[in-house]
Amino acid sequence: MKIDLSGKTALVTGSTSGIGHAIAKGLASAGAAVVINGRTQSKVDAAVAAITKAAPGTKVRGIAADVSTAAGCQTLVETLPDVDVLINNVGIFEPKGFFDIPDEDWVRLFDVNVMSGIRLSRAYMQGMLKRNWGRIVFIASESALLIPKEMIHYGVTKTAQLSVSRGLAELTRGTAVTVNSVMPGPTMTDGVETFVAELGRQNGQSPAEAASLFIKQHRAGSIIQRFASVEEIANMVVYVSSKEASATNGAALRVEGGLIPTIA
Known part of the structure; x- marks a missing residue:
């Protein structure tokens, strides 16, 4: 199967690093004209340059906008009025005990993780329906189903993404x-790589040993027993963004290494 997204424009929010960056690179390599998004122009420019260098000949540009705000989403939409593929990837998390989470943190995570995707989907989906082709993908997490007790507010936002996604899919009928x-599981992003390397340094272990021990201790239910790479997550997203995935709609697709102990 050869995925060809030539002639399609794809927007990936929060794509200056991590999973979003890998998704942007994957979509560009499949022929899409990709728009990188981040909050600062310098990081957006660096991300565009990195993909252009790694995948010469791809079509990549960037728009700096803070999509956690209504004004930022409006700026983005005014600069880029139409897209064929919208990847609602931007997201933040923070470990914090439930009784220590103030209202402000709940609102902040909801604005970044949920409202950004709602606002952009509202702006772009009607054009997709008029053109009778489009793809919207929300990057959720296994935490949507396995709510982490150390960051309940994060888990709630990821569950909300599944609900919004399924509801919007119902609007595409026919x-x-x-x-x-x-839904990615534990993934070796740049931030996680730094975290694991520091754990290893503290415990006299190599980064690989520290990563393996972390999964065994904190994600024991994982079947693959390792962190996924950002490219493994991106592969699923690129597929579901393609015409080849035309019969996949309203789904919550798992790329969590078998961590969720259910058959459905």
């Missing part, structure tokens, strides 16, 4: 537009 969620 069209060639699809809306899906992808």
Whole structure:
């Protein structure tokens, strides 16, 4: 199967690093004209340069906008009025005990993780329906189903993404537009790599040993017993963004290494 997204424009929010950056690179390599998004122009420019260098000949540009705010979403939409593929990837998390989470933190995580995708989907989905083709993908998490007790507010936002995604999919009935969620599990992003390396340094272990021990101790239910790479997550997203995934709609797709102990 050869995925060809030539002629399609894809927007990936929060794509200056991590999973979002890998998704942007994957979509660009499949032929899409990709728009990188981040809050600062310098990081956006660096991300565009990195993909252009790694995948010469790809079509990549960037728009700096803070999509956690209504004004930031408006700026983005005014600069980029139409897209064929919308990847609602931007997200933040913070470990914090439930009784220590103030209202402000609940609102902040909800604005970043949920409202950004709601606002951008509202702006772009009607155009997709008129053109009778489009893809919207929410990057959720296994935490949507396995709510982490150390960051309940994060888990709630990821569950909300599944609900929004499924509800929007119902609005596509009989069209060639699809809306899906992808649920990564523990993933070796740049931030996680730094965290694991520091754990290893503290305990006299190599980064690989520290990563393996972390999974065994904190994600014992994982079947693959390792962190996924950002490219493994991106592969699923690129597929579900393609015409080949035309019969996948309203789904919550798991890329969590078998961590969720259910068959459905």
